Every structure is written in structure tokens, then in C-alpha cells.
Amino acid sequence: MKITKHGQRIYDLLQASQGHMTAEEILLILKQQNVSIGLATVYRNLNSLFSLGMINRVRHPEMGFIYDRNKHDHYHFYDTETKEFHDLDIAYQEELDRLVEEVFGGKVKTHSIIFEGIIDEDHKLKK
Numbered sequence: 001m002k003i004t005k006h007g008q009r010i011y012d013l014l015q016a017s018q019g020h021m022t023a024e025e026i027l028l029i030l031k032q033q034n035v036s037i038g039l040a041t042v043y044r045n046l047n048s049l050f051s052l053g054m055i056n057r058v059r060h061p062e063m064g065f066i067y068d069r070n071k072h073d074h075y076h077f078y079d080t081e082t083k084e085f086h087d088l089d090i091a092y093q094e095e096l097d098r099l100v101e102e103v104f105g106g107k108v109k110t111h112s113i114i115f116e117g118i119i120d121e122d123h124k125l126k127k
């Protein structure tokens with residue numbers, strides 16, 4: 001699998017962003033830059049970038065996939081006022097995987113947590 005011109009552009013766009021974007025947000029920016037592209041192509045390229053391990057994605061119950069430039073396992077805080085995603089500087093809790101394995105059996109590959117609320121003004125400044 002190779003990255004297309006559009007794919008590279010989308011990748012660069014995500015790297016230059018605050019870190020998290022939906023496909024619709026990416027499409028909007030590309031349109032503003034007069035790039036001739038449709039939503040299906042944006043999704044196809046995002047899927048390729050994800051499959052290649054170049055970007056990450058988070059599944060939000062209402063917003064669908066949020067594409068993420070941070071490829072490490074991490075948790076998120078969704079500010080319900082600003083509608084922005086933030087990475088949380090909290091260590092990935094591997095013991096949660098073990099706990100679930102103990103309770104249900106089987107093998108846990110990964111887990112994700114999105115906290116929702118409102119961030120303090122002080123923290124917003126540090127973004």
C-alpha cells in the first residue's frame with residue numbers, strides 16, 4: 001500500500017493540527033485550500049494512513065472516528081463546551097486489561113477511555 005498525494009496532504013494536515021480531527025473537518029480545510037476531493041476519498045486515505053500505522057484513531061459514540069496524530073496508547077478528555085479532544089497525560093493502565101481478562105477470560109488487545117467534561121481555563125492555556 002502506498003500513500004497517495006491526497007494521503008500525504010491529509011497526513012501533513014493532521015500533523016499541523018492540534019492533534020485530533022474528524023474526516024469532515026479535514027474535508028472542510030481541504031475545500032478551503034481549493035483541493036478537489038470528496039468525503040469518501042478523505043475516508044479512504046485516512047483508512048490507509050491508519051492501516052500503515054502512520055496515524056491513530058479514536059471512536060467516539062456520537063462523532064464516529066476521530067483521527068489522531070498521537071500513535072501511542074493514550075486516553076482522551078473531550079471538552080463538551082469547546083467540542084475539542086485533548087490527550088491526557090496519564091499512563092496507559094495495562095492492569096485494566098489484566099483485570100478484564102481475569103473477569104471474562106480471553107485476551108484483551110487494547111482499551112480506550114474518553115473522559116467528558118469541561119476543562120479549567122488554566123489548563124486550556126497550556127494546550
Ligand SMILES: [Zn+2]
Nearest residue numbers: 068070086087
Ligand atoms: Zn489523542
